[in-house]
Structure formats: structure tokens, C-alpha cells
Amino acid sequence: MGINRINELFAAELKVVNLGLEEFATSVQREGADAVQVDWKPPAGGDQRIVSLLDRVESNPELQRDRANDEAVERLMKGKPTLVDIGIASDVVPGMHRTLVLHSGPPVSWERMAGPVRGAVIGGLIYEGLAGDAAEAEELAASGDIEYAPCHHHDAVGPMAGIMTAGMPVWIVKNETFGNAAYCTLNEGLGKVLRYGANSREVIERLKWMETVLAPILKAGLQLHGPIDMKNLIAQVLQMGDEGHNRNRAGTSLLIRELAPYLVMLDRDRSEVSEVLKFMHTNDHFFLNLTMPSCKAAIDAARDIEGSSMIVAMARNGTEFGIRVSGLGDLWFTGPASKVDGLYLPGFSEQDAARDVGDSVITETGGIGGFAMAAAPAIVKFVGGTPQDALNFTRRMYDITLRENDTYQIPALDFRGTPTGIDLFKIIETGVLPAINTGIAHKDPGVGMVGAGLVKPPVSCFHDAFQAYAERYGVQP
Amino acid sequence: MKRIIVRKDSYYDSVFLMLINQGVKDADGVTEAVVAMGTDMNRDLLKDMSLSNADVESATANDLIIALDGASEEALDNAEKTVDTLLKKKSSGNQQLFRPTSLSAAIEVVPGANLALLSIPGRYVAREARKALENGLHVMIFSDNVPLEDEIRLKKLARDKGLLLMGPDCGTAIINGKPLAFANVVKHGTIGIVAASGSGLQELTCCIDKAGGGVSQAIGTGGRDVRREVGGVTMLMGIEALGADPGTAVISIISKPPAESVVDAAIEALRQTGKPAVVHFIGARRREDEGCIRFAPSLEDAAHIAVELTGDAAHSAADFSLPESDIDTIVQAESEAIGRRQRYLRGLFAGGTLAEEALFVLQPTLGTIYSNVHPDQNCRLEDPTVSREHTIIDLGDDTFTEGRPHPMIDVSIRTGQLEKELQNGEMALLLLDFVLGYGAHGDPAGAMADAIRAARSAAHDAGGYLPVIASVTGTDRDPQNLTLQRQKLEDAGCVVMPSNAQAARLAARIMEKVG
Numbered sequence: 001m002g003i004n005r006i007n008e009l010f011a012a013e014l015k016v017v018n019l020g021l022e023e024f025a026t027s028v029q030r031e032g033a034d035a036v037q038v039d040w041k042p043p044a045g046g047d048q049r050i051v052s053l054l055d056r057v058e059s060n061p062e063l064q065r066d067r068a069n070d071e072a073v074e075r076l077m078k079g080k081p082t083l084v085d086i087g088i089a090s091d092v093v094p095g096m097h098r099t100l101v102l103h104s105g106p107p108v109s110w111e112r113m114a115g116p117v118r119g120a121v122i123g124g125l126i127y128e129g130l131a132g133d134a135a136e137a138e139e140l141a142a143s144g145d146i147e148y149a150p151c152h153h154h155d156a157v158g159p160m161a162g163i164m165t166a167g168m169p170v171w172i173v174k175n176e177t178f179g180n181a182a183y184c185t186l187n188e189g190l191g192k193v194l195r196y197g198a199n200s201r202e203v204i205e206r207l208k209w210m211e212t213v214l215a216p217i218l219k220a221g222l223q224l225h226g227p228i229d230m231k232n233l234i235a236q237v238l239q240m241g242d243e244g245h246n247r248n249r250a251g252t253s254l255l256i257r258e259l260a261p262y263l264v265m266l267d268r269d270r271s272e273v274s275e276v277l278k279f280m281h282t283n284d285h286f287f288l289n290l291t292m293p294s295c296k297a298a299i300d301a302a303r304d305i306e307g308s309s310m311i312v313a314m315a316r317n318g319t320e321f322g323i324r325v326s327g328l329g330d331l332w333f334t335g336p337a338s339k340v341d342g343l344y345l346p347g348f349s350e351q352d353a354a355r356d357v358g359d360s361v362i363t364e365t366g367g368i369g370g371f372a373m374a375a376a377p378a379i380v381k382f383v384g385g386t387p388q389d390a391l392n393f394t395r396r397m398y399d400i401t402l403r404e405n406d407t408y409q410i411p412a413l414d415f416r417g418t419p420t421g422i423d424l425f426k427i428i429e430t431g432v433l434p435a436i437n438t439g440i441a442h443k444d445p446g447v448g449m450v451g452a453g454l455v456k457p458p459v460s461c462f463h464d465a466f467q468a469y470a471e472r473y474g475v476q477p
Numbered sequence: 478m479k480r481i482i483v484r485k486d487s488y489y490d491s492v493f494l495m496l497i498n499q500g501v502k503d504a505d506g507v508t509e510a511v512v513a514m515g516t517d518m519n520r521d522l523l524k525d526m527s528l529s530n531a532d533v534e535s536a537t538a539n540d541l542i543i544a545l546d547g548a549s550e551e552a553l554d555n556a557e558k559t560v561d562t563l564l565k566k567k568s569s570g571n572q573q574l575f576r577p578t579s580l581s582a583a584i585e586v587v588p589g590a591n592l593a594l595l596s597i598p599g600r601y602v603a604r605e606a607r608k609a610l611e612n613g614l615h616v617m618i619f620s621d622n623v624p625l626e627d628e629i630r631l632k633k634l635a636r637d638k639g640l641l642l643m644g645p646d647c648g649t650a651i652i653n654g655k656p657l658a659f660a661n662v663v664k665h666g667t668i669g670i671v672a673a674s675g676s677g678l679q680e681l682t683c684c685i686d687k688a689g690g691g692v693s694q695a696i697g698t699g700g701r702d703v704r705r706e707v708g709g710v711t712m713l714m715g716i717e718a719l720g721a722d723p724g725t726a727v728i729s730i731i732s733k734p735p736a737e738s739v740v741d742a743a744i745e746a747l748r749q750t751g752k753p754a755v756v757h758f759i760g761a762r763r764r765e766d767e768g769c770i771r772f773a774p775s776l777e778d779a780a781h782i783a784v785e786l787t788g789d790a791a792h793s794a795a796d797f798s799l800p801e802s803d804i805d806t807i808v809q810a811e812s813e814a815i816g817r818r819q820r821y822l823r824g825l826f827a828g829g830t831l832a833e834e835a836l837f838v839l840q841p842t843l844g845t846i847y848s849n850v851h852p853d854q855n856c857r858l859e860d861p862t863v864s865r866e867h868t869i870i871d872l873g874d875d876t877f878t879e880g881r882p883h884p885m886i887d888v889s890i891r892t893g894q895l896e897k898e899l900q901n902g903e904m905a906l907l908l909l910d911f912v913l914g915y916g917a918h919g920d921p922a923g924a925m926a927d928a929i930r931a932a933r934s935a936a937h938d939a940g941g942y943l944p945v946i947a948s949v950t951g952t953d954r955d956p957q958n959l960t961l962q963r964q965k966l967e968d969a970g971c972v973v974m975p976s977n978a979q980a981a982r983l984a985a986r987i988m989e990k991v992g
Contacts, residue, residue, distance in 0.1 A: 005639040006718035009591055009615050010694060014653045017583045017614065019605055020596025024619070024658050027915035028594075031662065033655045035594075036587045039576040042601055055604060080486060232539045235488040395575050399582040407488045415489070430578040 043429045050428060050463060053470040057425075063473050065425075068307035072326045073402040073421035075305075076366070079298035080176040083228040083290060086186075086219040090166035093154050093183045097166060098128065102151045104162025104359040105317025106332040110142050114318025114337075116197030116354050119445020120161035121148075123199030127207050128165045134199060152313055152324075155300065156183040157292045157359035159285075160195035160441055161318070168207070169215030173230060173293040175301055182296035186210055186218075189283040196441045196448040197354075217268055217276045224262035230294040233258075234368060235407050237287070238418070243376035244291040245360055245369030246437035246452055251287030256280050288360065295366030296359075302326055302421075309469060310402060311422040314365050314434065314457065318357035318441075321457045325424055325465050328472065333465035335458030340440045342453015343381070354443040356455045361436050367405045367420030370435035370454070371397045375410045375418075379437065387412075393435045394419065400426040400434065428466045433457055480545045480553045483532040487541040489514065489564065497563045504559050506552025507545060512560055515540040580608050594657060595644075596620055602645060603627040610634050610642070618644030618699065619658045628701060632710040641718070642711055647697035648675025648916075651682065654692075659885065659916035662954040666691015668783045669725030671715035673698045673732035676828025677759060677776055679912055679950050680977055681731055684780030686952045687975060689790050693724040703735030703743075712739065713746050720750025727786040728754040729779055733833070734761040744770060753786040755779050759830055760837045760852065775978035776834060796982050798975050804986065807972060812990040815905050816941025822846075822988050823898045824869035824908035824981075825891050827884040827921075828950065831910040831977045832871040838981035842989055843867045849874050864898060869908070885917045888924040895928050899935050905991060906944050907932065908984045910977055913951025913962060920957060922949070922965040929969040944987055945971045948980035 016035040018025035025035040044050035057063065090096045101124055103117055113121065122137040125146070131137035140146060151158045158164055170183040188206060192198040222228070233254055240250035256277060263273050280286045303312045308326035315322055322334040337355035344350070363369030373379070374394035377387035391412060397419035398404070404417030422434055433456050440451040494512050501510040511528060513519040515536025523529045528544040536542055543560055547553045577583040584590050593609035595602055599622030609616045610631070623645035635642035643650055649672070650657040654665050661679055663686040670692060672678035682692050696719075698711040712730070719725045728747060735743065735758065744767065747754045753769045757779040764772040771786075773779035778792070785792035797804050822843060826832035833850050840846055848869040849861035858865060861876045872884040872891055884890040891909075898904050907929075911921045918924060929945055936943035947966050951959040963973045974980035 004721070005613075006615070006641045006714065007721050009641065010653060010718070010722050010724065012589070012591055012653075014592060014655045015587050015590045016655075016657075017580060017587065017590045017593045017609070018596075019580065019593065020619065021658075023916065024594055024596060027660075028655050028657065030915075031655050033653070034587060034590075036583050036590070037576055038580060038583045039578045040597055040605075041578070042598070043604070048600075051601075051604065058607075078486075229539060231486070232488055392575055396578070398585060399578045407486070409489070426579065426581075430582070432578050 041431050043431070044463070045431055045459075050466065053467065053474060054425070054428060057470050057474040060474060063307055065307050065309060065473070068305050068327060069310050069402050069421070069423060072302040072305045072308040072310040072312075075178070075302040076298055076310075076421055077403065077406055078177050079301050081173050081182070081230040081294035081297040082176045083171060083222065083230050084174045085172040085222065086169050086215050087172055089164055089168045089170050089183070092172055093156055093164070093170060095154050099130070099145060100147045100149060100166065101125070102149055102154055102156060102158065102162065102164040103317060104151060104158045104160065104357060105315040106320055106322030106334050107150055108148070108317045108319050110146075110148065112319050114354055114357060115443050115445050116357060116441040117161045117163070117318045119197030119199050120163040120194050122445065123194045123203055124163045124165040126199060127204050128167055150315070150317070151359055152315055154183070155181060155296070157296045157362050158185060158195070159187070159288060159292065159360045160358040160439060161197055162359050163194060167211065169211055171290060171293055173290070173297045175297040178301040180297060180300050182293035182300065184289045184293040184296075186215060187283060187286045187289040189279070190285065190449055192448040197445040198448045199445065213272055214276055214279060217263060217266060217273060218259065220266050220268075221259045221263040224265060225259060228258060230290060231407055234291060234294060235409065238368065238372055238375040238408050239411055241376055241378055242287075243369055243372040243379065243437065245288065245363040246439070247284070247376045247379045248287040248291065249284045251291065252280060252284055255287055255290070291368065292360055292362050295362045295368065299362065299366050304329060307473060309424040311365060311424055314361045314436075315359045316356045316361065318355055321356060321461060323457075323461050323465055325469060328465065328468055331468065333461045333468065335461035335464075338455050338458060340438055340451070340453045340455045342440055342451045344440070344451035345449070348442070348450035352442050352447075352450050354441040356438060357441055358438065360438065364434055364436050365422060367401070367408055367418045370437040371401070371420070372408065372410060372418045373435065373437065374412050377412070396432055397435055399430050400432050424462060424465055424469065427462050433459060433462075478547055478549065478553060479528060480557070481528060481530050481533060482543040482557070483515070483536050484541040484543070486539050488539050489541060497560060500563050501545070501556050501559050504552070504556050506548040507556045508548070509546035510556060511542065511544040513542055514538050515542050580605055581612065584612055584614075591615060592617065592652065594619065596658070599623045599645070603631060606631050606642070607634065610638055610640055613638070613640070615641040616643065617647055617650055617657055617697070618642070619647060620644070621646040625701065625706060628699070629707055632702075632707060636710050636714060641696065641714065643697045644699040646701070647699040649678045649695070650697040651692055651695035653694070656915045659912075659914060660695075661686070661914035661950070661952050663952055664691035665693070667693050667724065667726035667787050668729055669693045669719035669722060669727070670695040670729045670731070671698060671712050671719065672696070672730070673700055673703045673712065673735070674759065674830040676912060676950070677731050677830035677834070679828070679914060680776045680831060681729065681780050683950045683952055684777045684976055685784060688781050688784040690780070690784035690787055693722065694719060700733065703732050703739045705736035705738055709735060709739035709742055712743055716743060716746040716750060720752060726752065727783050728752050729783045730754065730756045731776065731779060732758055733830070734758045755782040755786065759833055775838065777976035777978045797979055804983065807983065808986045808990050811944035811972060812987045814942030815944065815991050816902075816936070816939060818902050819905035819936070819941050819943070821864070821903050822867045822906045822908060822984060823864055823904045825894055825898070826869065826871050826910050827873065827891065828910050828912050829871045829873045831912075831950070832869050834977055835908060835981040835984075836869050838978055839867070839869070839985050839988075842985040849876070862894065862897065870894065885912050885921070888918055888921060891925065892928040895932055899932055902939055902941075904943065906946065906984055906987055908980060909945065909947040909971070910980075911947060911949045911951070911962060911966070913949060913955040913957040913959060915956065917957070920962075922962040926965055926969040929966070929971060933970050946974065946980050946984045946987070947971045948974045948977045950977065
């Protein structure tokens, strides 16, 4: 019966993991042995029903959850997202058509859409020439003639309101390892922008300029440059103070550095090229719309793995926060979108804030963003924290993830890989929720960004997802 | 001899890799080592060093190149291993400030963790213990209120994996010289112990320490382990492991009387080890010695026999450490002033097994003793807080600890009960135990001293005298310090005996004297 394992213990240095009375860890330490105190809480907040479901699933001998999760997280990490081109949505995004409006988050009807999302839909319809003004657009939006769908259902992601319409130019990021692709619009900058629900004339004009000047120039420059290895770029920006969600200053700079030598070679008006460079330069978040489809392209390759409890999408539509789980197919599990805990731009306060919105939480799902906060201590100022808090945010996320990333690393944690591959089970067990960095939109359409901060997802969507998982894979009591 | 490895798409920071280079170059038998990303510059460098090949030439800035030159395959294997270790090296800084939230996260933080110590609420224990076992950790469960069926299932799992599962309700263990939960700091030595009793194990290890011996390992099993339903799984595994342990020369087993089937299996297991052994079943009739297995009449005797078996000191069969004449003097001094109305012995114990041991030592002299730990239902106290004639109370009983800490920590449980004992003036002798060590109250003697003085002066005021006989389970290396604790008790008027058994025997002599 292998007693030698006890004898191995006798021969080894005692290293204790202590759950419960902290004193016991202290006394072991005082006598010169290693002991780590676990910040233990009853699993699932002490909900015995969920705990018994956990036990039931974990005791199913047929279920190879660990193996399925290994496969899922390995596919996620093996993915090689590569920026290959810019195209027009209706030409490249699967299923895209003239009266389809894609939005962020899980599915939501016009009636239930949050203010900023409605504002962006209105802007999108005007942009497409489907409506002449806001009133007309609103009528059309509610008429039933417009189809709404999550970006996620069309291999796409969108920041904040995440509105994508047929004529918009989109980044095309291809996962070279698995052949799938992901799409995302180009970032419009800060202030009054469509993604925050703004739809005034200047917003539409900027979108038109992006379509006619920005996108063609970048597309041509990218063609000269050749495909850009996004994984490499993201690995670099994490070592330059970005986390790829709320801070993209280094990424934007690197992108400019990559493209500038080719942009100046283009047969275009120099002032236009300069405008393009200036536009990117003045928008620290330009790179966000590349980290997002990069993460999306990588994660999509890990979807639909039988038995896997890895979370493959987190997204918010301003009304609800939703998640998808690899082993649970296309199902969304949703809960009410939360308020964001953050800092506000001058003149705005919590009263002005919309609820949590956007697909940008795909970055956290992919192992960067809030999960790589330790790489970007500068952004903790959004929540009035210290650099130590930034380290702790990331450290905490190792508790709910499957692996340490083999490519994305954090200098301040001794180049430890970022926490990657969120495991639904670990969330249920520890009660630790994913740390998400985000921007804050004004609750009314058309105003724009009012702040940024941290958001906690609703715990109910994880419980619901877990219950569905248990029903699907658990053994009967 | 060269070895060149190219890992596609593995990006590392160059400064980080430089440090790795240094670490690898320092390895034995390695003459050259380059760990670098496949940039143009690095590829040229490797070519110049004749450490290039086709893979290197086609490598990109995203590919990690490990190029090694060394004396032997073995040296290269080691160097490669070193590289992997260094690449995976995790943060060691600031860990104290940051705590993992789960067992599995903790295992990540402490590579090589080998024991999980659980003192969380009983209903959550099974799950965490299972996880620990599944992760290859040995487990000690301090918690009580773990369902018996969980214990049986967990112990089966532990046995299948060859892992030690101590508990549930295991209060004490010493593994590799480190005290776990409620344990004393005793000398290291060659006596290995398996105990199904917490305070019994503390008394045994402390008596071994006092007798000049030392402990190799002290394994707690939890009280239910020796029941038929559990089958002594932990006890049997413990015996076998101690048998195979080169650091253990003598094995000692203590337990409340186990199920017969468990007794037989344990004795057979002891015999299999071929090592000399001493066994004490608390409260059971003493058995005849069998071969190299000796049976002891008390915890202290078990300790002394174990030390004798290691060859360090001879065991004396005498009842007391002090000469009989000295004992007579003490008995005389403590008994002569006891008042006529003072008729009954009262024992107030913090240690459950110590209460039982006192009960069995005193029974032949006093006859019927009432107790909340009495095995005979007829002698059970109806209400554990109300004494009847001769009474010994285990204050660790649920009745006393509901919503309060154990009396080893919360002294007021005992001072409160002592006040009750004083009320009708029939207490002739007070018998006390004091347990030191980690987990216990920081100064149990000091915290009890005033109450003892008050009790003695109350007896005096009523025209009588109250002898207070005590023992202290502890060592001088315990945080509370044995010598200091004894001194405080003696200053308060106690007679402090070297062991619980001797304290009970002295109490018996005094009670005999007063009739």
C-alpha cells in the first residue's frame, strides 16, 4: 500500500498548507518550517446546494474535466493571433449585412438596451445612411426591421457599446495556429465617440473619415509591412507598462513604430498620412481594438471542448453581464450588469454612470487586462490604489485560472506568466471573481466617457453556469 | 558535446534570459550556454560560437533558443533542466503579504507542500481533505464534527494513495520535529508514536522528554480511527511507516481501548515491524507483554518504558519519582487539616484523556467516581456541570465548549466550575491538569493561580484545608516554559507532580489517608 510516501514525508522538509486557525501556521513557522496560511472561505459562499453539486461533479469518474481544461487552456495559449488586414465588415465579418447591428455583450433587445448602447445604435444607423437623423434612427431601431446580434455571435468583439455596422472598416486578426479569425472596429478615440453612445454630427463625420482615410491608409501600410504578430506585440507591451485593456499607451506606440516606416512610403497625400499618425498618437486606446480581437481569436479556438469548465467569453451589454463556458456550447449565462467602482472625469460623478458595458473584458478572459494589472501599476490610480494593489490584483487571479501564460509575463512578478484560462470551478470554490478593468460610459446616449475603474461581475451568472455544468456533466445523487 | 533546442513561439524578456544564462553557465560540466531569443543578432552570435544549426537559422525573435556545450550527456541534461527551472522560476517576494484563497492556489505558492492542516468547520472538511489527498498531500484534520462516513471514505482514499490522514478531531501531532496544532516542543529522538488521543499524546511526549528521551514522529489518528467502522486505518499505516522509518527505534501506541479487531491488527502490525514497542490502552486492563511488545499501565509508564527500550534510561516500576518517604511526608502534610465535612475528590480537567487516566488510577481506591467521560453509563454525570460525590469532569465536553474555546485556551471555564465546587464545602481535594505547548493558553498556571488561592482560603475560612494536586504537561522549550508554570502553581499552594498519573496516585493516597 505504498507506505513509502509517508516515509518520504519523514525524510522531507515539512511544508504545511494551513486552512483554518492561523495560529497553527504561526507555530509551525516559529519552529522553523514552511507554512502558508490559506485565506479560506466556505466554497460558493457556503451555499450547501452548490457545494454538493461541486462534490457530485468532482466525483463523476467518467468526467475528464482536468484533461478537457488542459486542452482548452493549451489551445488558448497555442493560438497565434496575427494582424493580417483591414476589411469592410459586410465583406469579411461572417453573416454581416446591411440591416444587422452588432453590439457588445450577450443578446439584448432594443427595448432592454442601455442608454449608451441605444445611442450608438442610432449613430450606427445614421452612419449607414439608413436614417437621416436621430429621431428617424430611433424609430427604425424600434421598428423590428433592424436585426440585433452580439458581436460574439459573428466572430467579433466591440469595446463599450460595441456597435458594428455593415460599412465599418474592421481589423482582421487571424489565429495562425488554428485558422480562425476575429474582427473588431478601429478605435475612434476618447470623448464623444460612438462606442460611448455619442451620435452627433462630429461623431458620424469622424467615422466617415476613418472609413475613407484612416482605414485605407492603414490597410495599405499593413500590406507593405506584412502581418503583425500580435502575440509578440502583446508580450512586449506587458513589459512596457500596459495591461492591454485600460492602458494601451505602449501598444499604441509600438503599433505606430511598426507601421510608420511603411505609411510614409504610401502614395498618399502627406497631410493625410500625418493625420493618421496624429490620430493614433493622440489616442492611447488605439491598440485596445487590436488586443481585443487578438484575445478573441485565441480564445475562440478553445470553445466547445467537451467537459471543459474554462470560461471562453465574458461580455457586457450595459444591461447584463454574460459568460460562456467551453463545455457548454453557445449558452450565455447572465446577471445584471454592475456599477463600476472608479474615478470620474471632471464634472461627472457616479450618478452619471451607465452600468458596465463592452466586450473588452475579452482581454481578461484571455489572460491580460485586469489579470495583468501587475504589469501596469500606473492604472491603479483609477481606483485610488497603490502599485502593491496592482500586484495583488494579478496574484489573486492565479487562484481562479488554470495556467500561467507561457508568453505573457509580468516583470514585477519576477516574469511570472499572467494568470490565464479562467476556471468556472475555481471561481465557485474560492468565491474570487475576475478582476476587470473598464471604462465608464455616461448613462445617457450621446455624452461619452465619464470615467474608468474596476468592476466586479455579478456572481449569479457564475452560479447559473455552474449549475448548468453540473446538470450536464454531474452524476445523479 | 553540443545540444541545440529551438522552442517556437516562446517569448521571454532578454534581461530575464541573461540571468538564466548566468545560472546555466555556472552548472557543472557546462562549457558554454546561450539561452536567447532568435533575433538576428543572437543568431549571428550563435553562428560565430559554432552553436548554430538549421533550426537556429530559421528561428525568429519569438522563438527561444537554448544552445549548450558540455562535457557529457548528463551535464547537458542537467543544464537543460536548470534552464527549465529558471524559466519557470516564480516570485518569492512579498508572499507573506499575500495569501492564496484555496488549497490548490496555496500549492502553487509553496512548491513541495506536503501536508495540509485543516481546522475549518467540520462540514467543509471532507471536500478540502479530498482535494489535498488528490494533490498528494498528507493531511491532518483538527476539526471535529466531520461525519463518520466521510472519515471512512477519506481514509480509504488516503490508504489507496499511501498518504497519512490524521484525524478528524486530531488535536496533536509532531512531524519531523515540528509541532502541529496543540503540541509541545519536545526533544528529537528515536521514539515514534501513534496515538488516538490528543492530550494523551501530549502527556506521553512530555513524559518522554522529561525522562531524557526524544520523539522521532508523533502521529495522531483521531479518536474514531480505532473504532471497528474505521478499522484503525491511520493507526496501521502509522505503525508500518514508523517500522520502515530509519529514524525510529522504538514504537509507542496509545489509545482508548480500540475495537478488538483493531487491537489484533495493530499488535500484528507492531510485530511485523520487528521493532520494540510499548502499548498503552487507556482504561483497559493491562495485557501481558508479548515478545517485543510491552504493555504499560499509564501514559507516563509508557513513556518510561519507551525511553528504556531506546537504552537511554532504566524504567522504574515505582509509583512515584520521589522516594516513598517524601511522598508520605507530603500526604501527611496535605491531609491532616482537611475538614470533616470535606469528603469528596473533585478533578477538573482540560485534557480529556488526562481526565480518563485520572479516573482509572483513582477508581480502585475511591470506588465509584462520577464523570462525564466514564465508560459505565451508571457512573455518568447527569449534568456534566453538577458534581456528585467523587467527580472527575472533562471540561472539554461539548456542554462547556458550546460557542466557547476549549478550556486549554479559555481558563474561565475551569475557574467558573471551581467556584461551583466550593459552594457546599464537600470538596476534600482538587485535582488539576495543566497543558502547555503551542495552541494552549499563554499562561494557564498564572491565569488559574488566583482562583486556586481563593479556593484554598475559602476552605481555610471554613475551618478546613484544601489540598490542590496538579500536573503540568509541558517542557521547558514550550512557549509557556514548564519550570515557570510549575513555580506559579507551587506559589499558589499546589503540589505539582511530574505526571498526570503521579498526581492521580498522590490524590489517591491522600484520599485514602483521610478515609
